[in-house]
Amino acid sequence: GAGVSQSPRYKVAKRGQDVALRCDPISGHVSLFWYQQALGQGPEFLTYFQNEAQLDKSGLPSDRFFAERPEGSVSTLKIQRTQQEDSAVYLCASSLGGRTGELFFGEGSRLTVL
């Protein structure tokens, strides 16, 4: 597709359930980022991939959060044993990398934990 595609757009989970959020970046984009955006807040960095290598995961809030990009294209963010504080929009962004580094964001996956 022309842009970054994320699925599902909306996810409701009961507390304690595991969820998986998918990101399909723009074709050819080397860099992939995950951000978390709580209601009324700006996006906060979670993790960064360059191709299949996860180079920075400093923003992951706990070991319940796990991200992968095994073939250097599609990425999955997994949240285990979801908690109410995990409720947020999870944004994926990709870029060509290099010096320009402009990020192109997807529309996000809105997670609500009951």
Place this chain on the structure above:
Amino acid sequence: QKEVEQDPGPLSVPEGAIVSLNCTYSNSAFQYFMWYRQYSRKGPELLMYTYSSGNKEDGRFTAQVDKSSKYISLFIRDSQPSDSATYLCAMSPSTGGGNKLTFGTGTQLKVEL
């Protein structure tokens, strides 16, 4: 205290007004400054990107950076109802593939007919 501070608004202006949006920051390592626009239930989209102190103009939009004061601004001239959105400032110490952005809270703007 957050590294990037931004008034969340909401800010309501009449059509045709000049809008001024601002952010302050505390981390002097930030060298690259961006403004993103985010419509409701959409992802952020890049509006302006600046590196050095000074002004950068693109159509109705002007971005201003004052590194000495750690203060950045976005001006929108002749505002239109279609400009109604949340405006996020973002900054980074570097550019390139690993440019981790730090965002402000976002200012919600409404331009009324």
